[in-house]
Amino acid sequence: xxxxxxxxxxxxxxxxxxxxxxxxxxxxxxxxxxxxxxxxxxxxxxxxxxxxxxxxxxxxxxxxxxxxxxxxxxxxxxxxxxxxxxxxxxxxxxxxxxxxxxxxxxxxxxxxxxxxxxxxxxxxxxxxxxxxxxxxxxxxxxxxxxxxxxxxxxxxxxxxxxxxxxxxxxxxxxxxxxxxxxxxxxxxxxxxxxxxxxxxxxxxxxxxxxxxxxxxxxxxxxxxxxxxxxxxxxxxxxxxxxxxxxxxxxxxxxxxxxxxxxxxxxxxxxxxxxxxxxxxxxxxxxxxxxxxxxxxxxxxxxxxxxxxxxxxxxxxxxxxxxxxxxxxxxxxxxxxxxxxxxxxxxxxxxxxxxxxxxxxxxxxxxxxxxxxxxxxxxxxxxxxxxxxxxxxxxxxxxxxxxxxxx
Numbered sequence: 155x156x157x158x159x160x161x162x163x164x165x166x167x168x169x170x171x172x173x174x175x176x177x178x179x180x181x182x183x184x185x186x187x188x189x190x191x192x193x194x195x196x197x198x199x200x201x202x203x204x205x206x207x208x209x210x211x212x213x214x215x216x217x218x219x220x221x222x223x224x225x226x227x228x229x230x231x232x233x234x235x236x237x238x239x240x241x242x243x244x245x246x247x248x249x250x251x252x253x254x255x256x257x258x259x260x261x262x263x264x265x266x267x268x269x270x271x272x273x274x275x276x277x278x279x280x281x282x283x284x285x286x287x288x289x290x291x292x293x294x295x296x297x298x299x300x301x302x303x304x305x306x307x308x309x310x311x312x313x314x315x316x317x318x319x320x321x322x323x324x325x326x327x328x329x330x331x332x333x334x335x336x337x338x339x340x341x342x343x344x345x346x347x348x349x350x351x352x353x354x355x356x357x358x359x360x361x362x363x364x365x366x367x368x369x370x371x372x373x374x375x376x377x378x379x380x381x382x383x384x385x386x387x388x389x390x391x392x393x394x395x396x397x398x399x400x401x402x403x404x405x406x407x408x409x410x411x412x413x414x415x416x417x418x419x420x421x422x423x424x425x426x427x428x429x430x431x432x433x434x435x436x437x438x439x440x441x442x443x444x445x446x447x448x449x450x451x452x453x454x455x456x457x458x459x460x461x462x463x464x465x466x467x468x469x470x471x472x473x474x475x476x477x478x479x480x481x482x483x484x485x486x487x488x489x490x491x492x493x494x495x496x497x498x499x500x501x502x503x504x505x506x507x508x509x510x511x512x513x514x515x516x517x518x519x520x521x522x523x524x525x526x527x528x529x530x531x532x533x534x535x536x537x538x539x540x541x542x543x544x545x546x547x548x549x550x551x552x553x554x555x556x557x558x559x560x
Contacts, residue, residue, distance in 0.1 A: 205541055212286070213540055214527050215257035216547045217506065217513050219290055219483070222261045222281065224519050225249040231517060235488055241266030243273055245280040253284050256523050259547060260290025262515065263344070268306045271342075278343030288551045290392075292346040295339060296366055297331050303338065311338050317351055317378075321368030325381035328368060332382040336389025345392060345554040348442060348483075350382035352395040352429040353402035362409070363402045372425045376432035383436040392550065395433040397444030397485060398472060399461055400426025404446060409489050412447065412460070419451040419471075431476055439550055440481045443468055443510065445491035460491055463501070468509035481546055483512035493517050499525025506535055511543045 205213065223234045223242045226249055233239045241264065242249070261281055268274050278291050293302050298316035303309055312334055314320055320331050332350065339347055354375045355367035368378035379395065386393035399422055404413045417426070430441065449457035452466035461467040462484040472478050484505050487493075492501050502513050502522035506529070516522035529535040 205544065208544070210527060210530060211523075212257050213544050214523060214530065216259035216287070216544050217511065217526065218256070218258040218516070218519065218523065219260040219262055219292060219512055219514050220258050220519055221264065221515055222249070222267055222277075224515070225252040225256075225258075225261075227252060231488075237264065237266060239266065243267055243269050244277055245284060250284055256519055257285060257287075258289075258519075259287070259512070260292055260346070262292040262294075262348070263302060264293075265302050265306050268303065268308050270308050274303075274309070274342050282343060287548070288554070290346045290551070291344045292348060293339065293344050294348045295335050295344075296349045296351055297335055298366060300366060301335075303342065303344075304335075316365035317368050318355065318365035321374065321378045325377045328378040329381040329385040329388075332385025332393070333389045334385075336386045336391035336393075339391050340389060346394065346440070347386060347391055348394045348396060349386075350379055350393065350395065350433070351397070352379045352433055353397060353400050354425055354429060355402050356425060357403040357405065359405055360402060361405075363404075367402050368429075372428040375429045379429040379433040380436035383433050383438045387437060390554070392439050392553065394440035394442050394483060395430055395438045396442035397446065398430055398441050399444070399446065399448055399451070399467055400430075401444050401446055402426065409491075412491050412494070413445065415446050415448045415451075417448065417450060422448065422451055427471075427476065430472075434476055434478050434480075438480065439553075440483055440512075441472060441478055442483050442485055442514075443472070444485045445489055462487075462492070462510065463496075463504045463508050465508045473509060481511045481550055482509060484510050484514050486515040487513060487522070488515050488517040498522040502526050503529045503534065506539075506543070511546055 221234055223229045226242050226246065228248070229242070267277070281291060282289055295301050295303055296317055297314040297320060301313070304311040304313045314331060320327050336347065351363065351366045353363045353367045354372050355363055355365070355370045367375060369375040383393055400415060403417070403426065404415055443462045445460035445462050447458055447460050448467060451471070452464055456464045456466050468482055472482065487498065487501050487505070496504065498516045498518040498521040502516055503525050505513060506526065513522065526535065530537060530540050
């Protein structure tokens, strides 16, 4: 374990030196353009490139976060997506073989992957040890209705009525909730929480956000999101603002199909974007981009694209206007807002081309992985852009990988 961590730390330092990822990585274009400007001293073949020790498949693998069930060849996609089906709860030899072929950068756990405190701790430890590089071990733990650990009958953990209820108590209460959640996640070997929800609950008819948001008031939501980011940071767990550019004023659920946010850019700036800007200013390391189209805020050719596949919303609005330099992760690519319009391979490639760094839960891991690999080989995704993404990912992982095993 210690040898792997020392090797990983050296790799991250070299990658960041080459790719210019001091601070959270610059935009794709800036990071990629920084590469040719470096003139390392002559060295043996491959030694001047800190990524030369990684194969293409290892680099591509870093871009994927999947359910652990997707690593089990006995699981069908329907079974993987079925919350009521029995889940994978231990790392098997067959799953280890899958990781050899598809060396993903992380997994995201759900309630069906939890059986007991001892099982969960052992499972995350085994997953962490299985890869050549440290893995994101992620979960959705918002506090309230969406809390995979706290709502599991197998665990006894602090529970919260909802983010809105805690938000009504003010930012200090939100910060304490995030610190508490982050503390118990870290205790179970989980290093990334896909929280807080940075949406504004401005549409009472919204079928998916509601009290998952801290407030219907943009200013209060913004203050609470910043407080949550600080709380998670204090607990030593990475957090993720979601669902950019805002899912609170939509009339549909992207799990079920296409969703449109019918607002102008100025309207977004005055409401939806404020909590994201506040969370970014507080140091949020990740932003999750939703499958939400915003036709009035993008160029006409992107009007029907979900934000997760939109260069205008990711590189333009999130990166350039809001100044976000951290990791961009898609929402689940198995949602119908994506699968009804794009194949797993198309969705994966287009998300990366739009500026995403991490691909969450593709509907078919093998197809998506192979499509991304081919896109790099053909130049549809430039290798410099791939390297910039991997550099940002490895830099983020250093925050937890450098912690000695206890």
